[in-house]
Amino acid sequence: MRIIKKDELFFLYYEQWIEMYKEGAVREITMRKYRMTLKWVKELLPTLKVYELNRTAYQQLLNEYALSHEKQTTMDFHHQLKGAILDAVDDGFIDRDPTRKAIIKGKPPKEKKPKFLNQFELNTLIKNLNLSDEINWDWLILLLAKTGMRFSEALGLTPNDFDFSYQTVSVNKTWDYKGHGGFLPTKNKSSIRKIQIDWQTTSQFVRLVKGFNENEPIFINGKVYNSTINNKLARHCKELGIPIISIHGLRHTHASLLLFAGVSMASVARRLGHSSMTTTQKTYLHIIHELENQDTDLIIRSISQLV
The missing domain is CATH 1.10.150.130 (Tyrosine recombinase, N-terminal domain)
Structure with a gap:
């Protein structure tokens, strides 16, 4: 060099x-x-x-x-x-830091699309998925909605990653769908985790992955494009008259529903594989503010009963 x-x-x-x-x-x-x-x-x-x-x-x-x-x-x-x-x-190539007090500008942001569904909308979506007897993209949509996994993490799942006895699925790798395919490491160490799943999803996947190679990805059959899955999800949403979200929006939906249900920030962060709770707090700040407003109402009702 x-x-x-x-x-x-x-x-x-x-x-x-x-x-x-x-x-x-x-x-x-x-x-x-x-x-x-x-x-x-x-x-x-x-x-x-x-x-x-x-x-x-x-x-x-x-x-x-x-x-x-x-x-x-x-x-x-x-x-x-x-x-x-x-x-x-x-290294002495530049006398002073030119980035100090830099002003960040930019074009006005585009109109923000909905990032997540509420519980009624998600239930509507799940009830209308085409969950056939064989693995298809609707099964991937279901799994993302119920686990909050990243798209690449779900693509990297093999039958060996499911522990049906303990109702868990292990995230320990991703699938290189943007490149030439093949397994890649997770985003960071915190992304390596076990996610608890419900008994219904467990029993469904016991049947679905039967006969699959234990170490081969269950959702991969050729080249995968996230646009394909996004378009399929968008069609579902449009047909059902619910907000059109992206595949990544299912992750936001999952986290939002947990937070509104009262699950702690620490537990949500671990389930999503965030490196720290700060990431979770920044991502879901709008939900935190809404929950704080609900807490304020609860506090006022509680102390008003004190005599």
């Missing part, structure tokens, strides 16, 4: 930084994000040298990127660049 100098073009410095610090250290899906960031840097700052990167140049980069991206996407872009830039400061 060649020696980087302060008069190196910034996009070349960033490219080498990705190779040195991120290649092999992050998942492929994360690497794709870094490569996309590199593509934008090369397009927007093709001639800027490392030592020329000051606050003005960096803010201009963010502003130009924000013209065609929403604020959250621009924030992600900023975070992926910041690590490399701080290393350049530490």
Whole structure:
């Protein structure tokens, strides 16, 4: 690997930084994000040298990127660049941190689609699924709704991952549906977990996976696209007159119903495989606020009875 100098073009410095610090250290899906960031840097700052990167140049980069991206996407872009830039400061290539006090802008967000279903809507969906005698995509929809698993985690399930005696399903790998197929590690260590399932789902899958190879994924039969499953779920929702959500929305639905049912934040975080409760709290902040309002009403009713 060649020696980087302060008069190196910034996009070349960033490219080498990705190779040195991120290649092999992050998942492929994360690497794709870094490569996309590199593509934008090369397009927007093709001639800027490392030592020329000051606050003005960096803010201009963010502003130009924000013209065609929403604020959250621009924030992600900023975070992926910041690590490399701080290393350049530490190495003496840049005099001062140009990311300090950066202003994040972006296009107005698109109208938000519903992220989850309420209990009545989910029951309506489940009652109308085509749960045939053989594995199909509707069985995957059911399992995602009842476990809150990520799409890639469910695709990676094999018969060996089910413990029917204890009514659990183990999540210990994922399926590379975005790449060339095959098993991949889970998102993080916290994602490795056992999820309790109800007796009805247990008895259904006992029958469904009978005769399957113990170590082969039960939902995979050729190339899988998440758009295929999303479209199938969307058709169900449209036909039933309920909000159209994505496959990932089933995970949000699962977590939302548990929180509204009074399940603790810690238990929901473990069931979802979140690395910390902070992730769960940030993701479901709107539900937490609603539950706090309910708690306030309960508190007032309780203390009003004190005499």
